[in-house]
Amino acid sequence: MSVQxxxxxxxIRELSHxxxxxxxxxxxxIELMAGEILALVGPSGCxxxxxxxxxxxxxxxxxxxxxLDGEVVAAPYRQRxxxxxxxxxxxxxxxLFPHLSLLDNVAFGLGKLPAAQRxxxxxxxxxxxxxxxxxxxxxHMLSGGQQQRVALARALAPQPxxxxxxxxxxxxxxxxxxxxxxxxxxxxxxMRCASILVTHDPEEAMYMADRxxxxxxxxxxxxxxxxSLYFAPQSPFAxxxxxxxxxxxxxxxxxxxxxxxGRFAAPSLGEGQAVQIMIRPEALQLSSQASxxxxxxxxxxxxxxxxxxxxxxxxxxxxxxSLQAEVPGAPAWPPGTRxxxxxxTRGVFIFAV
Amino acid sequence: xxxxxxxxxxxxHPWGVLRLRQYFSARHLGVGWQVASLALVxxxxxxxxxLLGHAMRGSGxxxxxxxxxxxxxxxxxxxxxxxxxxxxxxxxxxSLAWLxxxxxxxxxxxxxxxxxLPLAIPSYIIAFAYLDLWHPVGxxxxxxxxxxxxxxxxxxxxxxxxxxxxxxxxxxxxLYPYVYLPVRAVFSMQAGxxxxxxxxxQAGPQRIFFGLALPLxxxxxxxGTSLALMEALNDLGASEFxxxxxxxxxxxxxxxxxxxxxxxxxxxxxxxxxxxxLISIERWARRHQRYTLATRxxxxxxxxxxxxxxxxxxxxxxxxxxxxxxVMPAGYLVGETYKRLRFSGxxxxxxxxxxxxxxLATATTLLAALLAFLLSFAQRMARTPLNRQILRCASLGxxxxxxxxxxxxxxxxxxFDAWINRLFxxxxxxxxxxxxxxxxxxxxxxxxxxxxAIANGSLEAGFSQLPTSLDDAARTLGxxxxxxxxxxxxxxxxxxxxxxxxxVFVDSMKELPATLLLRPMNFETLATHLYGEAARxxxxxxxxxxxxxxxxGLLPIIALSRLAxxxxxxxxxx
Numbered sequence: 047m048s049v050q051x052x053x054x055x056x057x058i059r060e061l062s063h064x065x066x067x068x069x070x071x072x073x074x075x076i077e078l079m080a081g082e083i084l085a086l087v088g089p090s091g092c093x094x095x096x097x098x099x100x101x102x103x104x105x106x107x108x109x110x111x112x113x114l115d116g117e118v119v120a121a122p123y124r125q126r127x128x129x130x131x132x133x134x135x136x137x138x139x140x141x142l143f144p145h146l147s148l149l150d151n152v153a154f155g156l157g158k159l160p161a162a163q164r165x166x167x168x169x170x171x172x173x174x175x176x177x178x179x180x181x182x183x184x185x186h187m188l189s190g191g192q193q194q195r196v197a198l199a200r201a202l203a204p205q206p207x208x209x210x211x212x213x214x215x216x217x218x219x220x221x222x223x224x225x226x227x228x229x230x231x232x233x234x235x236x237m238r239c240a241s242i243l244v245t246h247d248p249e250e251a252m253y254m255a256d257r258x259x260x261x262x263x264x265x266x267x268x269x270x271x272x273x274s275l276y277f278a279p280q281s282p283f284a285x286x287x288x289x290x291x292x293x294x295x296x297x298x299x300x301x302x303x304x305x306x307x308g309r310f311a312a313p314s315l316g317e318g319q320a321v322q323i324m325i326r327p328e329a330l331q332l333s334s335q336a337s338x339x340x341x342x343x344x345x346x347x348x349x350x351x352x353x354x355x356x357x358x359x360x361x362x363x364x365x366x367x368s369l370q371a372e373v374p375g376a377p378a379w380p381p382g383t384r385x386x387x388x389x390x391t392r393g394v395f396i397f398a399v
Numbered sequence: 400x401x402x403x404x405x406x407x408x409x410x411x412h413p414w415g416v417l418r419l420r421q422y423f424s425a426r427h428l429g430v431g432w433q434v435a436s437l438a439l440v441x442x443x444x445x446x447x448x449x450l451l452g453h454a455m456r457g458s459g460x461x462x463x464x465x466x467x468x469x470x471x472x473x474x475x476x477x478x479x480x481x482x483x484x485x486x487x488x489x490x491x492x493x494s495l496a497w498l499x500x501x502x503x504x505x506x507x508x509x510x511x512x513x514x515x516l517p518l519a520i521p522s523y524i525i526a527f528a529y530l531d532l533w534h535p536v537g538x539x540x541x542x543x544x545x546x547x548x549x550x551x552x553x554x555x556x557x558x559x560x561x562x563x564x565x566x567x568x569x570x571x572x573x574l575y576p577y578v579y580l581p582v583r584a585v586f587s588m589q590a591g592x593x594x595x596x597x598x599x600x601q602a603g604p605q606r607i608f609f610g611l612a613l614p615l616x617x618x619x620x621x622x623g624t625s626l627a628l629m630e631a632l633n634d635l636g637a638s639e640f641x642x643x644x645x646x647x648x649x650x651x652x653x654x655x656x657x658x659x660x661x662x663x664x665x666x667x668x669x670x671x672x673x674x675x676x677l678i679s680i681e682r683w684a685r686r687h688q689r690y691t692l693a694t695r696x697x698x699x700x701x702x703x704x705x706x707x708x709x710x711x712x713x714x715x716x717x718x719x720x721x722x723x724x725x726v727m728p729a730g731y732l733v734g735e736t737y738k739r740l741r742f743s744g745x746x747x748x749x750x751x752x753x754x755x756x757x758x759l760a761t762a763t764t765l766l767a768a769l770l771a772f773l774l775s776f777a778q779r780m781a782r783t784p785l786n787r788q789i790l791r792c793a794s795l796g797x798x799x800x801x802x803x804x805x806x807x808x809x810x811x812x813x814x815f816d817a818w819i820n821r822l823f824x825x826x827x828x829x830x831x832x833x834x835x836x837x838x839x840x841x842x843x844x845x846x847x848x849x850x851x852a853i854a855n856g857s858l859e860a861g862f863s864q865l866p867t868s869l870d871d872a873a874r875t876l877g878x879x880x881x882x883x884x885x886x887x888x889x890x891x892x893x894x895x896x897x898x899x900x901x902x903v904f905v906d907s908m909k910e911l912p913a914t915l916l917l918r919p920m921n922f923e924t925l926a927t928h929l930y931g932e933a934a935r936x937x938x939x940x941x942x943x944x945x946x947x948x949x950x951x952g953l954l955p956i957i958a959l960s961r962l963a964x965x966x967x968x969x970x971x972x973x
Contacts, residue, residue: 104871128874135875141868145890154886155876204877 054116055080055240056101056208061110063096063264070096072264074110078208081238083231085255087245087287093264094244098210101242102135103128114207134206138213140197142185148172148196149181155204171203172196174233191222198230202237209234209241215250227254248288252276260284282324282397291324292369295399303396306361307369307389308339312396320399329393330371332357332385340386343369350376359387436777439770440792443848446799446807450671453664453810465662473649473666477632477673479563480570480645484631487571489624491720492578493616497608498717500586501594503702504710510717511583512960517724518576519952521909523636524945525569527929528728530640531735531938533560539727566641570631572724577630578623585616587700594700604703618685625681632673633800635912640933646670647912650802654916660809667803674798729949735942748923749943756924759839760907763846767903768896770847771854775862776884779870790855797852801912804845808917812836812844837919845913850906854899861895862888901955908951 056078063071070093078084086094099105101112103119103126112120114133119126134155142151153168172178175195177188185193194214201209214230215223231254234241245251251258252272259269260283268275268284279285296303298319302311307330310323333340346358346368354374361367362384371387379385499511517525532539535552549555559565593615597607613620638645646666654663705713774793778786796804812835820830835841865888873883889896911926918927925944932941 099871102871102875104874128871129877129879131875132877133875135871137868137872139866139868141866141872143869143872143887143891154873154878157877157882200872200876206875210875 053080054078055082055114056242057111057113057116058101059111059113061097061100061107061112063093063100063105063108070264071100074264074266076259076266076269078240078242080240081235082257083234083241083243083255085243085245085251085258086261087248087251087258088261089287090246092261094261095212097261098135098212098242098244101208102133102210103131132204132207133210134201134204134208135210136194136197136201136212136214138216140185140193140217142193142196142200144185147182147184148177148188151185151196152200152203155200168203171199175199175229190218191226194218194226195229198233202233202239205237206239209239211241211243213244213246216245216247223250230254252288260287277392279395282322282395285324285395285397289326290370291326291395292330294323294325294367296321296323306363306365306367307341307387310389310391310394310396315396315398321396322399324395324397325369325389326393327356327370327372329390330359330369331388331390332371332373332377333388334385336386337388340388343385343387345379345381345383345385347381348377348379359385436774436786436789436793439774440789442844443793443796443851445811446804446848447671449810450664450667450803450807453661453806454668456661462665465665469649469653469662469666470669472644473646474669476563476638476643477645477647477670480566480638480643481628481631481673483564483567484570484574485624485628487567488575488578488627489620491571491575492623493582493613493620495575495717495720496579496583496586496616497612498713500583500700501604501608501612501702502705502713504705504713506714506717507702510714510721512956513721513725514579514717515576515956515959516721516953517573519949519956520573520725520728521636521911521926521948521952522570522573522630522634523640523911523926523930523933524732524909524948525573525724525728526566526637526640527933527938527941527945528731529560529565529569530933532727532731533557533565538731561640561642563643566638566643569637569641570634572720574627574630575720575724577627578620581619581623582616585619586612621681621684625677628677629674629798629800632670632677633802633912635802635915636930636933646673647800647802650806651912651915654806660806663806667800667806670800670803674800674803678798729946732942732946732949735939736946739939739942745943746940749928752923752925752928752944753947755839755922756908756926759842759846759924760904762839762843763850763907764900764904766843766847767851767854768900770851771858771899772884772889772892772896774855775858776888778859779862779867779888780880790859794852794855796848797850799849801845801849801910801914802916804848805913805916808841808845808848809836812841836917839919839922841917841919842914845917846907846910849910849913850903853902853906857895857899857902858892861892865891898955898958901958905952905955909948 054077056076058074058076061071061074062069074097076084086097088094096105100107100120107120107122107125109122111118114131118124119131143154146154149165149168149172152171153164156164156167159167169178169181172181175198177192177195177199180188180192185196188196194217197214211230215226218226227250243251243254245254252275255272257270258272258275259266260275261267262283268280270278275284276288279288285291294305294307296305298312298315298317298321300317301313301315302309303321303323305323307325312321315321332343336342342362343359344362346360349356349358354372355376357371357373357377357379359369359371361369369387495514499507499514520528531537534540535556540552540555540557543557544550544552544555547555560569593611594607597611602610632645633647634645635647635651639648639651646669650663650666650670653659653666770793774790778790799807815835816833816837819834820832823830835844869887869891870883873887878886908924909926911930914924914927915930918924923931925948929941929944929948932938932944
């Protein structure tokens with residue numbers, strides 16, 4: 047088998063959208079490769095669900111262009127109806143048809159095939175999500191996780207050119223969510239189906255996606271690999287969205303800034319610039335031995351969270367700055383313990399204020 | 400936020416270039432349906448427009464006559480009737496609803512649905528029954544006399560039922576369920592949390608009822624009362640039998656006895672103003688409804704047990720309206736029917752009348768179901784402000800009293816027939832006579848205009864319970880709108896569709912005022928037959944027809960109570 051150059055499956059150009067006078071999407075540009083999984087993340091109301099509905103054809107496009115496989119499916123005044131786009135979708139409430147059996151639900155999108163073939167294909171798809179023996183059951187007889195699997199099977203059965211998932215795990219409890227996102231990702235990989243996942247959970251996005259697009263107020267403010275969003279955020283918003291941070295303030299002097307935790311370099315920012323320094327909790331390394339660049343902190347409280355612990359700290363100086371550190375294991379430092387802290391620069395981000 | 404307000408928020412403002420385009424685009428259905436639904440609205444609005452035309456054309460000399468002889472009496476009687484019926488249905492409806500929702504006593508379960516039974520009795524039938532029941536030598540007064548120890552009507556006589564107060568009492572007895580039903584729903588479901596909170600704050604029963612429950616139920620009371628008052632305004636039979644000269648009666652006699660269409664149209668317009676006033680009062684009274692609904696979580700109210708004489712008192716109070724409003728008139732009809740069948744057998748004309756009634760009701764029901772489904776579906780597919788208005792307009796017909804509607808239809812129907820005949824003449828054929836005005840088509844048209852709103856309401860409620868994600872799912876799975884309607888909406892809306900059909904069927908079966916004015920020559924339905932018998936004073940012979948109407952009217956009540964029971968058992972299962 048020869049290795050093909052990956053082709054562009056979905057292309058969105060200059061897409062903007064208004065509800066009344068409110069702009070919900072602003073000049074969105076996205077390209078999605080065949081087989082790629084993209085996560086759209088952002089706080090609620092950032093426009094991610096609207097973008098998904100526009101791609102699906104469930105909302106009327108106002109400005110911009112959407113191409114699927116190189117063919118224009120939506121441009122102003124020229125839109126292909128949702129039912130003619132061959133785009134599958136998994137909904138937040140699963141939207142299983144309550145009056146149809148699981149088999150009929152999955153077969154619903156195979157309308158063009160002869161009945162016998164429809165049945166075998168639907169059954170095969172149900173088998174892939176492990177629910178073949180329940181084919182005759184009604185949706186309400188299933189648990190939430192099973193319903194989610196059927197919804198996925200139904201959306202994938204017609205072999206869509208693109209799969210959209212709108213917060214597909216948000217109705218499930220945490221444990222189930224973790225298992226299902228793994229299963230779902232596996233299925234999408236197996237079927238090599240280009241997919242867009244909408245979620246407000248950054249961890250879910252980082253787990254599932256090849257790339258993540260972070261939306262805020264209708265704009266994509268950063269797009270890239272999960273690692274690049276976590277370790278190279280380009281804004282305070284992105285930094286805070288993907289994890290908790292300790293925030294320190296300072297002013298630049300000769301491309302460096304002095305803080306209660308030591309001196310940090312910010313070569314790209316100008317002299318005298320006020321900055322905020324964001325430090326991820328796991329970047330704070332605690333030890334009992336002092337080193338050249340360490341500072342003394344006092345333990346306030348230890349919260350054991352299983353595999354790791356959160357430690358509330360106070361810097362031992364006049365300002366008495368509060369900090370949170372994250373360390374592996376379950377250390378048992380009583381409050382008042384004096385420790386040494388140093389920062390790992392990989393988790394430190396400096397932005398102009 | 401409710402789904403409706405969400406949809407509202409998503410609907411773009413109707414002005415502005417981009418917005419204007421959306422205003423008129425029925426995205427996934429094309430213009431075809433839009434034209435069709437506009438035509439439907441026209442069909443509802445045509446009678447109103449024609450009414451206006453006739454009233455304006457009316458010669459000036461009519462007004463002095465109307466003003467000095469007809470209107471003062473009619474206005475006064477209508478106003479008194481509405482006031483009396485309004486007070487009675489609010490008092491009866493809300494007190495009964497409170498009693499069965501906040502308290503538990505022997506027989507409560509059975510009574511709480513039996514209190515709906517009077518709905519099965521149309522106003523003209525209760526009046527018809529009581530004319531005989533209340534007669535000085537009738538069963539009611541004779542037994543009262545025996546009970547009290549009098550022996551002749553000269554010694555003891557109840558006031559004549561043929562009076563304003565009699566009319567108020569009888570209408571109130573059959574119309575209070577319009578208030579009882581929605582208010583009970585508020586008390587037993589939405590108000591639960593709050594009433595329990597009030598109890599923990601040491602509020603007594605009186606304070607809870609007047610200070611909390613009643614204000615909470617105000618929107619429901621407003622809806623129910625306005626429906627009841629529209630029925631009261633629409634009533635023709637009861638007022639006429641009991642000698643109350645309301646606006647409806649005046650319209651009817653102005654047209655039928657004096658053949659004075661402009662005069663009738665003028666009174667009809669006046670009546671329409673009253674209807675509009677009623678609607679606006681209702682809207683005003685429930686302006687905060689969305690707010691109250693949105694903030695409550697459903698919590699059924701825990702009932703307090705009434706024992707001893709308190710329980711007996713509650714039982715008696717609840718039985719009274721059922722006895723007076725259903726058991727006595729229905730029992731009377733059964734008795735008369737039995738006598739009639741025993742002594743003179745079944746009238747041959749009755750069968751054809753029954754057939755006429757069933758045919759009309761069936762045709763109306765099927766058409767109303769079809770139209771309502773299409774309208775609601777279209778509204779769901781393209782939630783534009785225009786469609787919202789269309790649905791609202793198409794529902795306007797319910798508020799138009801039957802006589803007003805009939806007067807408004809007479810003109811357009813005759814006009815249409817004239818056109819058709821002219822067309823036939825021009826093409827060299829013999830004129831075909833009265834195609835619409837002289838046929839049952841006119842009746843079905845009138846029924847549809849009046850009852851489409853009921854079907855619409857039921858289907859809209861049915862549709863609103865289906866999450867829109869079902870539509871989106873079907874569409875992303877390649878379904879055309881037609882397949883979506885057929886495979887998803889129709890099966891899932893079946894309960895709503897069936898209940899809509901049941902309600903329209905029963906309402907068409909018992910419709911009297913419009914039927915009287917629009918029916919073809921020598922065409923009788925059960926209702927007009929009954930009216931004719933009562934007008935001639937031969938009450939007994941109308942009993943069979945009346946009983947048939949009441950029996951049909953029982954169907955939706957039985958369905959309703961079965962539905963409620965099923966919901967109860969669903970709710971109590973773990």
